Amino acid sequence: MKKIYRSRISKALALLKRSGQREALIISSNPQAVRSRDTHFPYRANSDLFYLTGSHAEQLTLVLRPHAAEPVVLLAYPEDKHKTLYEGAQPPVKPLARAIGAEVIASADHLKALLALVRGCDVAYLQSIPGTASAALKGELAGRSSYANRALPLTLVEAERLTSRLRAIKDPHEVALIREAAALTSEAMLNLIPLFTKGTSEREIASFLDYYYRANGAEPAFSTIVAAGRSAATLHYHSLSRKLKEGEFVLIDNGCELNMYCSDVTRTIPVGESLAPQLRDLYDIVLRAQMIAIKKARAGARMSELFNAAARELTIGLKYLGILKGPIADLMKKQAYRPFFPHSLGHSLGIDVHDAAPGTNDRIEHLEKGMVVTIEPGLYFAKPVGPLPACGVRIEDDILITQRGCEVLTAGVFPKGLDTLLEVVNR
Numbered sequence: 001m002k003k004i005y006r007s008r009i010s011k012a013l014a015l016l017k018r019s020g021q022r023e024a025l026i027i028s029s030n031p032q033a034v035r036s037r038d039t040h041f042p043y044r045a046n047s048d049l050f051y052l053t054g055s056h057a058e059q060l061t062l063v064l065r066p067h068a069a070e071p072v073v074l075l076a077y078p079e080d081k082h083k084t085l086y087e088g089a090q091p092p093v094k095p096l097a098r099a100i101g102a103e104v105i106a107s108a109d110h111l112k113a114l115l116a117l118v119r120g121c122d123v124a125y126l127q128s129i130p131g132t133a134s135a136a137l138k139g140e141l142a143g144r145s146s147y148a149n150r151a152l153p154l155t156l157v158e159a160e161r162l163t164s165r166l167r168a169i170k171d172p173h174e175v176a177l178i179r180e181a182a183a184l185t186s187e188a189m190l191n192l193i194p195l196f197t198k199g200t201s202e203r204e205i206a207s208f209l210d211y212y213y214r215a216n217g218a219e220p221a222f223s224t225i226v227a228a229g230r231s232a233a234t235l236h237y238h239s240l241s242r243k244l245k246e247g248e249f250v251l252i253d254n255g256c257e258l259n260m261y262c263s264d265v266t267r268t269i270p271v272g273e274s275l276a277p278q279l280r281d282l283y284d285i286v287l288r289a290q291m292i293a294i295k296k297a298r299a300g301a302r303m304s305e306l307f308n309a310a311a312r313e314l315t316i317g318l319k320y321l322g323i324l325k326g327p328i329a330d331l332m333k334k335q336a337y338r339p340f341f342p343h344s345l346g347h348s349l350g351i352d353v354h355d356a357a358p359g360t361n362d363r364i365e366h367l368e369k370g371m372v373v374t375i376e377p378g379l380y381f382a383k384p385v386g387p388l389p390a391c392g393v394r395i396e397d398d399i400l401i402t403q404r405g406c407e408v409l410t411a412g413v414f415p416k417g418l419d420t421l422l423e424v425v426n427r
């Protein structure tokens with residue numbers, strides 16, 4: 001286990017060395033997030049710090065400087081007895097330092113200590129998360145005159161630019177953890193089946209999923225979305241105020257974070273035993289778009305190829321439903337599908353549910369072996385259009401990119417074919 005963190009730190013040091021300049025990476029623990037006045041959200045470790053050290057400790061900063069005599073430094077605070085009294089002791093820093101080969105500096109003034117550590121560096125990779133020591137250093141360096149900064153880094157770069165390059169490709173240990181999160185989501189969703197009847201509220205389903213995750217040592221990876229009927233036209237629907245009706249769909253977009261790794265799955269489930277033919281068509285169109293995109297996923301493929309293949313299938317479907325008119329080539333050129341498919345096809349998945357990605361705009365551009373991404377096309381209608389009522393359908397799986405293709409990690413969650421799905425939920 002500990003070897004993993006040493007090897008990740010070595011890879012980060014190697015990246016920092018490449019330019020030939022003196023570069024430093026400074027990664028701090030997250031601050032406690034305030035929920036309201038003096039109450040806080042449960043503490044969640046910083047993703048980059050966890051990736052590099054495996055630590056959940058608060059108030060810690062990791063400094064990597066490949067050119068220095070001590071290339072790996074952990075900056076810690078002296079023990080805060082008051083905090084220990086209320087919240088318990090923080091994990092001890094010395095065993096962690098031994099495990100990752102770091103020197104420990106205990107200081108009550110992290111900004112001052114960091115300024116000393118980056119003296120003589122040309123480039124500093126820093127975080128922007130408010131309340132972190134790393135962001136405080138960024139603010140300090142950006143706010144001083146170049147004369148005052150003459151021995152300090154002049155080039156400040158967002159830390160994620162570096163860490164996302166490491167984190168985008170998952171090692172076998174990480175893939176195993178994502179599989180476990182995916183398995184728990186399958187289990188949670190299969191346990192929902194008795195709830196798929198008219199009259200169940202969106203809130204009951206969301207609460208069941210949240211309970212199931214917490215009872216099994218996980219957390220919901222994001223606010224669980226349960227959207228019945230027209231609620232599903234809102235992409236990140238959260239009011240959970242509607243009840244399930246027969247002949248409608250209920251869209252469930254959820255995932256868990258288990259041992260710091262996430263799953264993210266969407267299924268759109270019919271309520272009752274029969275569904276209007278136009279809703280069946282809509283479901284089949286989205287499913288076909290998803291399967292076509294998954295079929296194209298392999299190392300070397302561009303995410304835009306997958307997107308275009310899915311968007312084309314959705315366009316063909318929208319034309320079939322009489323919602324779009326004209327030649328497919330023209331409709332694709334005009335992106336006529338945009339009002340109905342307004343989001344991207346998918347995202348990187350890992351320690352974060354929208355994991356940092358090395359491409360432009362935080363996107364995955366080229367798929368590489370070992371990446372884990374979601375594939376989640378959808379069609380949404382805020383108002384009745386053509387033969388359709390206001391509704392939404394999205395189908396999302398998590399896939400692992402392999403040399404020749406991909407492996408669907410969430411294949412255990414409900415069958416996706418509509419007839420099998422109807423059978424399973426009405427058994």
Ligand SMILES: [Mn+2]
Nearest residue numbers: 264374376396
């Ligand atoms: Mn997603």
